[in-house]
Amino acid sequence: MVSRNYWLMKSEPSTFSIDDLAHAPGKRTCWDGVRNYQARNYMRTMAIGDQVLFYHSNADPPAIVGLAEVVTTAYPDSTQFDKKDKHYDPASTPSEPRWDMVDIKYVKTFPKPLALDDLRRDPHLKGMVLLKKGSRLSVQPVTSDEWKHILRLAKD
DNA sequence: GCCAACGTTGGC
DNA sequence: GCCAACGTTGGC
Numbered sequence: 001m002v003s004r005n006y007w008l009m010k011s012e013p014s015t016f017s018i019d020d021l022a023h024a025p026g027k028r029t030c031w032d033g034v035r036n037y038q039a040r041n042y043m044r045t046m047a048i049g050d051q052v053l054f055y056h057s058n059a060d061p062p063a064i065v066g067l068a069e070v071v072t073t074a075y076p077d078s079t080q081f082d083k084k085d086k087h088y089d090p091a092s093t094p095s096e097p098r099w100d101m102v103d104i105k106y107v108k109t110f111p112k113p114l115a116l117d118d119l120r121r122d123p124h125l126k127g128m129v130l131l132k133k134g135s136r137l138s139v140q141p142v143t144s145d146e147w148k149h150i151l152r153l154a155k156d
Numbered sequence: 157g158c159c160a161a162c163g164t165t166g167g168c
Numbered sequence: 169g170c171c172a173a174c175g176t177t178g179g180c
Binding site for chain 3: 036037038133134135136
Binding site: 058135136138 | 164165166167
């Protein structure tokens with residue numbers, strides 16, 4: 001049996017919120033614009049069916065707001081070749097694309113967002129990448145223990 | 157290969 | 169809007 005992997009992906013709700021995902025065609029979107037090598041490398045290891053915590057950064061409050069699911073493996077991010085795009089990368093070439101993305105699909109919105117502040121206070125989540133000081137990674141791994149605990153929190 | 161300068165992230 | 173933390177770039 002293939003073990004499923006868990007991730008957390010950040011988005012600024014003013015740019016793309018979980019509501020935007022819920023109302024997108026097919027309830028899915030391509031996760032373009034990642035321009036960090038570590039985040040990209042994590043996306044390259046993603047498999048179809050991997051589960052995702054959807055996180056609102058630069059939000060009030062910053063919080064985990066729901067769930068999504070990975071529906072494609074990594075493929076080249078088209079915005080890197082688009083001169084007009086904010087994420088255009090002149091150093092990247094179609095024959096050797098530097099940046100990848102995956103598609104994700106909406107699963108659910110939590111009845112109540114799990115605020116960063118509360119997560120910090122939870123001893124079970126001490127080791128979470130999200131809570132590490134200075135952590136800015138926009139795509140990060142989540143352990144199955146953290147995943148289970150967060151789903152429990154989301155139910156209460 | 158070092159490191160200063162710069163740009164970005166993201167909580168507050 | 170501030171600024172700490174971090175990543176990247178480029179001169180040397």
